Amino acid sequence: MKTHIAIAGAAGRMGRQLIEACIQASEVVLAAALEHPQSSFIGSDAGELASIGKQNINIVTDLNTIISQFEVLIDFTTPEATLAHLAKCQAMTKRMVIGTTGFSAQQRQLIEQAAQKIAIVLAPNMSVGVNLTFKLLEIAAQVLGEEVDIEIIEAHHRHKVDAPSGTALRMGEIVAQTLGRNLAECAVYGRQGKTNERARRTIGFETIRAGDIVGEHTVLFAGTGERVEITHKASSRMTFAKGAIRAAQWIMQKEIGLFDMQDVLGLR
Numbered sequence: 001m002k003t004h005i006a007i008a009g010a011a012g013r014m015g016r017q018l019i020e021a022c023i024q025a026s027e028v029v030l031a032a033a034l035e036h037p038q039s040s041f042i043g044s045d046a047g048e049l050a051s052i053g054k055q056n057i058n059i060v061t062d063l064n065t066i067i068s069q070f071e072v073l074i075d076f077t078t079p080e081a082t083l084a085h086l087a088k089c090q091a092m093t094k095r096m097v098i099g100t101t102g103f104s105a106q107q108r109q110l111i112e113q114a115a116q117k118i119a120i121v122l123a124p125n126m127s128v129g130v131n132l133t134f135k136l137l138e139i140a141a142q143v144l145g146e147e148v149d150i151e152i153i154e155a156h157h158r159h160k161v162d163a164p165s166g167t168a169l170r171m172g173e174i175v176a177q178t179l180g181r182n183l184a185e186c187a188v189y190g191r192q193g194k195t196n197e198r199a200r201r202t203i204g205f206e207t208i209r210a211g212d213i214v215g216e217h218t219v220l221f222a223g224t225g226e227r228v229e230i231t232h233k234a235s236s237r238m239t240f241a242k243g244a245i246r247a248a249q250w251i252m253q254k255e256i257g258l259f260d261m262q263d264v265l266g267l268r
């Protein structure tokens with residue numbers, strides 16, 4: 001049985017890649033595509049939007065009108081739009097794969113609550129490489145521990161609206177958790193002016209926004225006499241899109257619960 005997928009944010013940078021990835025994957029069907037009510041692409045053909053030829057799927061704006069057509073909603077939009085879609089998916093018992101980043105703690109709680117009723121994959125980064133990197137960070141933090149200063153440096157394109165990236169924050173959480181620290185208490189976001197000497201237990205974040213950088217993350221473990229740098233560089237959004245399609249197929253075996261790409265990839 002093929003998994004029927006709807007894509008929210010279809011005209012966005014990720015939405016277009018998701019349309020292409022859906023059409024390329026033989027085990028799934030692109031069933032519907034959604035955009036913001038004010039989008040100039042409402043009524044356009046999803047395939048033409050993604051430059052892969054007509055697919056006879058028109059971009060629509062109301063999730064309720066397509067609710068019977070799909071099994072999993074893949075959502076790469078904004079926190080507010082994702083939460084609006086979440087409420088409808090919960091009401092209609094539809095599974096979700098959420099790639100959107102920038103949720104507040106309160107907004108995340110709403111996702112956790114909804115996952116008591118529907119199955120959700122929520123991941124700030126759907127690439128296999130980044131999720132492998134998450135595991136490498138655990139090992140590095142365990143081995144290097146309190147002997148090093150830890151800094152997380154991320155770079156993304158000039159259009160990105162949240163900072164630090166969801167991936168950088170997740171990296172910080174993993175390192176902090178491994179070292180028994182609370183990220184909310186030890187994170188330092190950027191530095192300027194008279195900063196005083198660095199406190200060992202802080203975890204620093206630096207953000208670069210420039211040009212068309214797809215996504216780059218480095219975690220620096222700097223000691224005395226040596227340093228370890230763990231870096232991931234994405235060069236195509238297709239890596240995120242393929243991960244999201246994989247997650248959509250995987251979530252079909254679940255009825256309820258909140259999962260991430262570590263679950264999907266069997267890395268937990």
Ligand SMILES: NC(=O)c1ccc[n+]([C@@H]2O[C@H](COP(=O)([O-])OP(=O)(O)OC[C@H]3O[C@@H](n4cnc5c(N)ncnc54)[C@H](O)[C@@H]3O)[C@@H](O)[C@H]2O)c1
Pocket residue numbers: 008009010011012013014015034035036037039076077078081084098099100101102123124125126127166240
């Ligand atoms: N998890 C991952 O692997 C991953 C990868 C890339 C991007 N992201 C995240 O995905 C999100 C989107 O990124 P992007 O670069 O594609 O952004 P984008 O701005 O290019 O696309 C977002 C799209 O969502 C649409 N949208 C907004 N409100 C909507 C609504 N109510 N209904 C339907 N569509 C709506 C916008 O019109 C836009 O086309 C960001 O939060 C980004 O950080 C995550």
Ligand SMILES: O=C(O)C1=N[C@H](C(=O)O)CCC1
Pocket residue numbers: 101124125156157160164165166167168214215240
């Ligand atoms: O392009 C973006 O926006 C990305 N956001 C994700 C994040 O915030 O971690 C990761 C990949 C690209």
